[in-house]
Amino acid sequence: MPDTDPARVTVLVNGRPEEVRTEPDTALLYVLRNHLGLKGTRFGCGLGLCGACLVLIDGRPAYSCDTPLWAVQDRDVTTVEGLGAPGRPHPVAQAILDGQAAQCGYCISGVVIGAAGLLAENDDPSEDEVRSALDRNLCRCGAHNRIVRAVLAAASALRASR
Amino acid sequence: MTATSPELPPSLAANPRLGGWLRVLPAGVVEVRSGKVELGQGVLTALAQVAADELDVEVARVRMIAAATGVSPDEGYTAGSLSVQHSGSALRVACAEARAIYLGAAARRWDVPADVLTVRDGTIAAPDGRSTSYWELADDTLLDRPATGQAEPKAAARYRIVGTSVPRMDLPDKLAPRSRYVHDMALDGMLYGRIVRPPSRGATLIDVGAGPATALPGVVTVVRDGNFLGVVAEREEVALRAADLLRQEAKWQEQPTLPDEDDLPAFLLAAPAETSVLAESAGPADPQGRPAVRSHQAFYHRPYLAHAAMGPSAATALATPSPAGNADAVLLEVWTHSQGVYPLRRELARALKLAPDQVSVRHVEGAGCYGHNGADDAAMDAALLALAVPGRPVQVVWSRSDELGWAPFGPAAVVRIAADVNAHGDVLSWRHEIWGNGHATRPGLARPVGLLAASHRDGGEPIEPAADPPLERGGGAGRNAVPGYAFPAYRVVNHRLSVMPLRTSSLRSLGGFANVFAIESFMDELAAAAGRDPVEYRLAQLADPRGRAVIEAVTRRSGWAGWTPSGSSGHGIGYARYKNSSAYCAVVAEVEAVTEVRVRRLTIAVDAGLVINPDGAENQVEGGAIQAASWTLKERVRFDGLTVTSDSWDRYPVLRFSEVPAVDVEFMPGHGNPPLGVGETAQGPTAAAIANALHDAIGVRVRALPLTGEQIVAAMPD
Numbered sequence: 074m075p076d077t078d079p080a081r082v083t084v085l086v087n088g089r090p091e092e093v094r095t096e097p098d099t100a101l102l103y104v105l106r107n108h109l110g111l112k113g114t115r116f117g118c119g120l121g122l123c124g125a126c127l128v129l130i131d132g133r134p135a136y137s138c139d140t141p142l143w144a145v146q147d148r149d150v151t152t153v154e155g156l157g158a159p160g161r162p163h164p165v166a167q168a169i170l171d172g173q174a175a176q177c178g179y180c181i182s183g184v185v186i187g188a189a190g191l192l193a194e195n196d197d198p199s200e201d202e203v204r205s206a207l208d209r210n211l212c213r214c215g216a217h218n219r220i221v222r223a224v225l226a227a228a229s230a231l232r233a234s235r
Numbered sequence: 236m237t238a239t240s241p242e243l244p245p246s247l248a249a250n251p252r253l254g255g256w257l258r259v260l261p262a263g264v265v266e267v268r269s270g271k272v273e274l275g276q277g278v279l280t281a282l283a284q285v286a287a288d289e290l291d292v293e294v295a296r297v298r299m300i301a302a303a304t305g306v307s308p309d310e311g312y313t314a315g316s317l318s319v320q321h322s323g324s325a326l327r328v329a330c331a332e333a334r335a336i337y338l339g340a341a342a343r344r345w346d347v348p349a350d351v352l353t354v355r356d357g358t359i360a361a362p363d364g365r366s367t368s369y370w371e372l373a374d375d376t377l378l379d380r381p382a383t384g385q386a387e388p389k390a391a392a393r394y395r396i397v398g399t400s401v402p403r404m405d406l407p408d409k410l411a412p413r414s415r416y417v418h419d420m421a422l423d424g425m426l427y428g429r430i431v432r433p434p435s436r437g438a439t440l441i442d443v444g445a446g447p448a449t450a451l452p453g454v455v456t457v458v459r460d461g462n463f464l465g466v467v468a469e470r471e472e473v474a475l476r477a478a479d480l481l482r483q484e485a486k487w488q489e490q491p492t493l494p495d496e497d498d499l500p501a502f503l504l505a506a507p508a509e510t511s512v513l514a515e516s517a518g519p520a521d522p523q524g525r526p527a528v529r530s531h532q533a534f535y536h537r538p539y540l541a542h543a544a545m546g547p548s549a550a551t552a553l554a555t556p557s558p559a560g561n562a563d564a565v566l567l568e569v570w571t572h573s574q575g576v577y578p579l580r581r582e583l584a585r586a587l588k589l590a591p592d593q594v595s596v597r598h599v600e601g602a603g604c605y606g607h608n609g610a611d612d613a614a615m616d617a618a619l620l621a622l623a624v625p626g627r628p629v630q631v632v633w634s635r636s637d638e639l640g641w642a643p644f645g646p647a648a649v650v651r652i653a654a655d656v657n658a659h660g661d662v663l664s665w666r667h668e669i670w671g672n673g674h675a676t677r678p679g680l681a682r683p684v685g686l687l688a689a690s691h692r693d694g695g696e697p698i699e700p701a702a703d704p705p706l707e708r709g710g711g712a713g714r715n716a717v718p719g720y721a722f723p724a725y726r727v728v729n730h731r732l733s734v735m736p737l738r739t740s741s742l743r744s745l746g747g748f749a750n751v752f753a754i755e756s757f758m759d760e761l762a763a764a765a766g767r768d769p770v771e772y773r774l775a776q777l778a779d780p781r782g783r784a785v786i787e788a789v790t791r792r793s794g795w796a797g798w799t800p801s802g803s804s805g806h807g808i809g810y811a812r813y814k815n816s817s818a819y820c821a822v823v824a825e826v827e828a829v830t831e832v833r834v835r836r837l838t839i840a841v842d843a844g845l846v847i848n849p850d851g852a853e854n855q856v857e858g859g860a861i862q863a864a865s866w867t868l869k870e871r872v873r874f875d876g877l878t879v880t881s882d883s884w885d886r887y888p889v890l891r892f893s894e895v896p897a898v899d900v901e902f903m904p905g906h907g908n909p910p911l912g913v914g915e916t917a918q919g920p921t922a923a924a925i926a927n928a929l930h931d932a933i934g935v936r937v938r939a940l941p942l943t944g945e946q947i948v949a950a951m952p953d
Contacts, residue, residue, distance in 0.1 A: 076453035076469040099472040107471055112419040113412035117545050118635035122884040125545055153412055166410045173402060173850055176858050177275025177603030178409030179416065179546040207892040211884065213545050214275055214603040215861030217895040219854070 082142055086111070087155030097143040102126045104142055105152055113153040113182045117211070124210030125179065127186040128152050134190040134209070153182040156189055164234075165189055168227035169220065176214030184210050188224040196231050198224075243384045246270065246325035250308035251381035256329040257286065259337070259373040263357065265292060268300045269326065270310025271318040272574060273405060274604035276914050277851040278318045280404045284847055285323045288396040289330035289388055291354040292369070299404065303597040304580045312575035312677065314606070314741060315709055316817055316912025319847055323910065327388045333378055335386035340372050391845060391907060398905075400850035405600070417572050417599035418549045422628040425551065426455055427471040428620040429478035431464040431485060432637055433691070435877035436736070437492035440464060444484035448477040457481065458623045461693030467620050467629055491876030493736045500536045500939075503649045503670045508730035513706055513713040518723035527663045531761060532653035535753035536939040539872035540645040540742055541887055546602030547638035548572070548609030552621035553628040565625065567594045571614040572601025575677075579611050582678035583618055586689040605862070607677050607740035609633055609642035612687035619688055636882035641687060644872055645742030646672040646701065648712065650753035654722075660765020661776060664724040667716050667754070672732045672739040673701030674711035674746060687738075700735035703746075709814045715747035715919060718754060719812050721778040737874070743859070744918035747813060748866070751919020752926065752940065755809040759927045760936065769808055769927065770795060779812070784903060785821040785840040786810050792901055793823035793838035800931070803828050804835075807927025809920035818843040818916040819903075822860065824896075824924035828932045832942050834864050834896040834925055839917055841900065844908030855914045857898045863921035865890035869941050 083092050084101075086109060093108040100119075105111045105128070114137055117125030121136035128137045129151040137150075156163040162170070165188045175181045184207065191198060191206040198206070203224045212220065243251065250256070250270070258266040267286045273279045279299040287294040300307070310322055334354065341359045342349035344367070353360050357369040391397075408415045433440065445457040448466055453473035458465045466481060468474035494502035550571045557564030567589060573579045576596040584591040601610060617631040633641075648671030655664045676698055678685040683696035690698050703711025710716070716727045742748075762772035770790050777783050789808070790796065798806050805828070810821040819842040825835045837860050846852045869888050873881035881887040922940065929947075930936050937950040 074450055074452045074454055076473070079452070095470065095472060103470075103472045103475075106419075107421075110421065112414045112416075112421075115416075115546060116418065116632060117547075118884055120635065120883060123545065123635075162410060170402070170406055170410050173400075173406065173854060175403075175406055175409065176277070176854060177545070177600075178406060179275075179544070179602035181409055182412055185410070201893070204893040204895075211545060211889060211891065213543060213605075213862065213889065215858030215865075215895075216854070217861060217890075217892050218857065218898055221892065 082146065084142065084145055084150060085148070086150045087152060095142065098141045101128070101137040101140045101142055101145055101150070105137060111152045111154050115179060115182055124183040124187060127183040127210070129186060129190055132190070132193060134187050153185050156185065163189055164227040164230045165192065165224060168223035168230065172219050172223040172226065174216055174219035174223040176216050180210055180212045184212070184220055188227065192228055192231055196228055198228060200225060243382055244324035244328055246308060246310050246321045247328055247382050253329050253333055253380060253382050254375060254378035255308050256326060257333055257378065258375060259369045261370050261373045263296060263370045264298050265290060265296055266298050266300050267326065268307045269322040270302055270308040271313040271322040272302050272598045273600050274313060274574070275602070276855055277403050277848065278313070280401055281319055281847040281851060282322055282326055283404060284396045284401050286326050286330045288394050289327055290334050290357070292357045294396050294401050296357065301598045302576045304576050304595050307576070309577040312578060314574055316813065316914045316916070319910050319912060323847065328384055329382055331388040332382055332386040336377050337369050337372055340377060341367050397847050398845070398849070400848055403851065415600055416546065417551065417570055417601050418546055418632060420551050420570060420599065420630060422551065422553070425628045425630055426467050426469060426624060427474040428465055428467045428617065428629045428631040429474045430616050430631065430633070430637070431478050431481045432641055433462050434487055435489045437490045438462065438487040441486045441488050443481060443486070445481065447484060448480040451477050451480070456623055458620055460619065461695060462691040463619065463688050465616065465620050467624055489877055493874050493876050493878070496874050499538065499647055500534070500649045503647060503732070507733045508670065509733055510728060510730050513710070513727040513729050514717045515726045516724055526657065527655035528658050530653065530655050531764060532651065533757055533760060533938055535650045535749065535756060537648050537749040537752065538940060539647045539737060539739070540866055540870050541639050541872055541881070542605050542608040542642055542742060543639060543887060543889060544602040544604065544608060547633040547635060548613035548642060549601065549630065549632040550610070550614040550617040551628050551630040552614070552617035554621040554625045556625045565589070565593065565622070567618055567621070569594065569596045569614050569618060570599045571596060571610055572599060572604065573610045573614060574604060574607065578677065578679040579614055582611070582684060582686060583615060586615060586684040586686055587618060587622070606645070606742040607643050609638060611678050612642070615686040615688045639887050640879040640882040643676060643738045643740035646674060646739035648746070648749045650749055652753055652757045654757070654761060656761060656765070660761055660767055660772070662720065662722045662761065665718050665722045666726050667718070667750070668728045668730070669712050669716060669746065669750070670730045671712055672735050673703040674739065674741050675704055676701045676738060676740040698738055700733055701739045703731060710746065712746040714745045714814055715750040715811055717815055719779065719782060719815060720776040722776065737872070737879070743862070744813070744915040747811070747915065747919045748863070748922060751809065751811040752922040755811070755920065755923030756926050756938065759807065759930065773810060781819050781842050782810065782812055785819045785842050788840035788901055788903060789821040789823050789838055792840065792899065795823060803932055805928045805930065805932025807924045807929070807931050809923030809927065811919050813916040818911040818913050820916040820920050822917060822920040822924040824921070824928040826925060826928040826932055828929055831944055832868055832929055833894065834868065836897045836899070837864065837921060837924070839898065839900045840903065841913060841916060842903035843911045843913045843916070845905040845910040846902055847910055849902065852902065852913045853900045856900045856917050859914060860898055860917040860921045861890065861895055863918040864896060864925060867922040867925045867940055867942060869943070871941055
């Protein structure tokens with residue numbers, strides 16, 4: 074069938090209103106990746122079980138793979154691209170680079186979002202608090218401990234910058 | 236100059252043209268092409284270091300070109316912890332020769348002897364102050380010649396970049412983030428494909444009502460070929476909806492084909508198998524003539540394990556019809572995270588009845604790759620869909636349930652070890668026996684095509700039961716089955732199953748995981764029976780000084796001798812030299828067992844010879860150990876008679892952040908030894924160390940993985 078004109082939906086992503094044409098029950102993930110070209114948000118499982126697709130919705134980490142587009146109308150969506158600026162990565166992303174805290178990197182956007190969400194609420198977390206906040210993210214390469222160290226380093230950097 | 240030297244490293248001998256390995260660009264860049272691919276292990280960075288050091292340029296000038304057929308050297312598969320050994324040694328010799336050739340060009344220009352010239356970051360200087368550079372002299376014809384091996388590579392003592400922790404070249408893109416994964420490709424006019432796999436292993440597609448799916452706006456076509464069913468759509472969300480509709484409408488005839496998972500060891504022991512003696516040594520009964528006084532034996536078991544990468548398998552393909560419209564002259568381009576672009580090209584050509592030069596395959600990174608996963612299969616899926624819509628690229632991404640359910644698994648196995656010991660408990664003779672499927676169904680290894688979709692197509696042959704590489708190439712089921720200890724006599728027998736209810740293939744460390752788990756558990760059992768300390772017991776029977784050194788280092792670093800047991804905690808050790816020929820690794824695990832087994836700490840000592848990138852190597856060992864801890868504590872592919880049921884993260888749990896142990900890694904000094912791969916060395920020793928620590932904690936010997944509460948209860952004495 075020809076792709077007849079589906080619904081137009083407006084969504085606020087990284088501070089910009091974006092109009093997309095798709096069915097309102099389309100998962101936010103595909104809107105971000107394909108309609109808006111924001112490929113940093115990744116598909117991992119489609120069931121909200123691995124965290125690769127995390128974005129911030131109104132500042133809180135949420136799974137974009139099982140969030141329908143209609144549910145984010147009038148909400149503020151931040152993707153990993155919206156966290157930093159060119160040449161000025163988010164402190165968590167910078168700390169991950171500094172600590173070489175990744176292997177394949179496929180999980181890392183979701184980790185950055187999850188950690189940024191944590192640090193927005195608590196800029197002085199304990200190691201256990203970091204681990205528990207990151208329990209919604211899976212990592213298969215075994216970069217966990219480096220990631221935890223990087224998040225703690227990012228927390229100190231954030232505190233120092235205030 | 237002499238003809239091609241027989242001394243060339245094998246990868247270079249097979250791909251001798253220097254210009255195939257590197258190219259100097261006037262812009263001050265060296266392009267380096269390796270046949271090895273980035274799997275998330277950081278190999279391209281390590282290879283860039285090798286090239287930069289030999290050329291005397293800064294590593295930032297090196298641009299690693301992703302492997303592609305027709306462009307890159309053919310180095311087969313990126314597997315077996317051999318990339319640095321294979322590609323690194325080839326690049327070392329090729330770059331040394333390229334350096335000499337460019338120096339020769341400068342020397343001719345100035346009419347001075349080449350050996351008075353120096354190179355610093357690509358700038359060539361003569362003693363009289365004149366200077367030029369690779370970039371000024373850049374000329375592809377200079378390297379358009381076969382390697383001779385005449386230029387002497389640097390001595391290890393002169394390395395400036397090799398041996399330093401150069402940051403990974405791929406990570407800035409991944410953190411920026413810039414598109415880097417095959418999943419992120421967005422080609423002009425690209426369509427989205429999804430595959431509807433059979434609902435079970437033995438299912439046959441009787442009928443599919445494709446009407447509802449094709450009626451969805453945006454669906455381009457439904458492809459059916461035997462039991463292969465897929466859909467192509469303009470948008471990814473439409474492809475997903477259409478695949479769901481097809482799944483609902485498809486009628487399959489199903490029949491049970493899988494063994495009883497609750498009694499998997501019994502199936503493995505009884506299934507038809509080919510038996511072979513892998514290794515045998517009949518030494519004197521005992522050097523001191525002491526008789527055997529006791530015999531011990533035990534059976535160990537590992538389940539099937541899933542690769543379970545964070546990103547599912549994916550690929551993009553484009554079929555371009557010939558200008559004349561001749562269907563036989565189609566050109567097929569494939570973008571894939573396969574471990575081998577050339578083997579995949581040959582297999583796709585074979586499966587699709589095309590000539591190899593009609594197929595081009597390019598590597599684009601995927602999620603972490605730990606062996607033969609679904610990457611090649613996804614490439615075939617994409618190719619089949621692309622051939623149905625010539626002129627438009629099609630991207631296929633597997634579902635999570637297909638990734639956990641249909642990619643090849645690391646094979647389940649039973650290992651039996653029996654030993655006769657003398658009055659001190661020292662081993663006099665050792666027998667190691669393995670039952671299970673082989674570890675190799677990679678494309679190109681057997682007459683039937685080794686691609687999932689090919690086996691589902693009309694007339695497709697089933698994928699042949701897995702084979703095993705020979706022991707001299709590291710072995711499969713037999714990997715690490717030959718004891719590394721100085722036992723006077725041993726015999727290793729493998730029963731390779733000739734039926735394959737679930738497809739198995741290479742998963743990180745292959746048989747080394749089960750064999751080292753079994754051997755090192757059994758060593759602890761023997762030590763306990765003799766009333767001896769597990770470390771002393773091992774050292775007393777281990778002759779290899781490098782092996783002894785890692786055991787001594789890990790016991791020192793972990794405070795083995797000063798360990799004070801408390802309540803429900805325990806510690807244990809595991810040791811192996813990976814493949815009996817690669818890196819040495821000893822692991823001490825500290826566990827706590829209350830309601831479940833928690834690993835608190837892993838202390839690891841590794842001797843990998845020359846380490847190209849210390850931080851990268853540490854990252855690999857640490858990651859390998861954490862993954863092995865996850866396999867050991869949690870992982871087991873579950874299935875019923877029809878199909879795999881552990882097809883989501885909640886049914887195939889892996890270790891999470893709050894469950895991951897502290898990991899502390901020490902590398903032994905290189906002592907001028909050649910580099911050895913480190914990506915797989917910790918797998919077996921970690922499993923054994925954890926099982927031994929669990930025994931130390933609660934006094935229960937669990938011989939079946941994973942070490943869950945259920946298996947612990949089953950292992951308790953009646």
